Amino acid sequence: MSTPVCVLVGMMGAGKTTVGGLVAERLGVPFRDVDADIEAAAGKPIPDIFIDDGEERFRELERDAVAAALDGFAGVLALGGGAILDPQTRKRLADHRVVYLSVELPDALKRVGFGAGRPVLAMNPRATLRHLLDQRRPLYEEVATVVVATDGRTPDEVADEVAAALGLGGR
Numbered sequence: 221m222s223t224p225v226c227v228l229v230g231m232m233g234a235g236k237t238t239v240g241g242l243v244a245e246r247l248g249v250p251f252r253d254v255d256a257d258i259e260a261a262a263g264k265p266i267p268d269i270f271i272d273d274g275e276e277r278f279r280e281l282e283r284d285a286v287a288a289a290l291d292g293f294a295g296v297l298a299l300g301g302g303a304i305l306d307p308q309t310r311k312r313l314a315d316h317r318v319v320y321l322s323v324e325l326p327d328a329l330k331r332v333g334f335g336a337g338r339p340v341l342a343m344n345p346r347a348t349l350r351h352l353l354d355q356r357r358p359l360y361e362e363v364a365t366v367v368v369a370t371d372g373r374t375p376d377e378v379a380d381e382v383a384a385a386l387g388l389g390g391r
């Protein structure tokens with residue numbers, strides 16, 4: 221079975237989707253985002269999954285999509301910010317090279333704006349993000365092989381550091 225070159229985790233707004241694509245470009249490997257896999261499996265966008273089926277169903281789809289990608293994808297893989305809430309997923313990640321893209325509240329807020337397309341931030345993005353950061357930080361740290369801080373840095377700068385941290389060469 222093929223396995224990802226690296227797996228990106230971190231909060232909404234850390235830049236997993238954006239930086240993941242840039243890292244894949246640098247390494248000359250494909251990029252995949254588990255959120256897109258979930259949307260393909262459900263046949264609808266993430267906000268519609270939350271509305272029609274609920275967050276619990278979204279998390280089930282997410283757990284299955286992560287398991288499938290960890291087992292059969294040989295490129296750079298971005299997870300959604302809440303994927304690490306699942307204990308089975310955290311256990312699976314122990315066998316992989318996991319890059320935690322960290323972000324503090326001010327930059328995360330600037331990047332997610334009013335939370336469009338991210339249903340968990342539908343109400344009060346600032347308070348929700350602050351709470352989720354506190355709740356999830358230990359879980360990101362638990363699964364991380366490498367931590368790369370993203371605050372005040374451009375996606376290209378972050379991607380260079382990720383490639384270097386993996387020992388796979390920057391641009």
Ligand SMILES: Nc1ncnc2c1ncn2[C@@H]1O[C@H](COP(=O)(O)OP(=O)(O)O)[C@@H](O)[C@H]1O
Pocket residue numbers: 230231232233234235236237238239301331332370373374375378
């Ligand atoms: N390092 C960065 N600096 C500034 N903006 C960024 C950075 N990384 C991502 N962004 C922007 O923030 C938004 C969220 O990025 P995204 O890659 O979707 O994050 P994630 O997948 O971690 O939620 C996008 O508009 C993206 O262009």
Ligand SMILES: O=C(O)C1=C[C@@H](OP(=O)(O)O)[C@@H](O)[C@H](O)C1
Pocket residue numbers: 230231232233236237255266299300301302303337338339340
């Ligand atoms: O943190 C979360 O709970 C979520 C993050 C989103 O992905 P990004 O982290 O890529 O924004 C997406 O999976 C969904 O809206 C839920």
Ligand SMILES: [Mg+2]
Pocket residue numbers: 236237238253255298299300
């Ligand atoms: Mg994303």
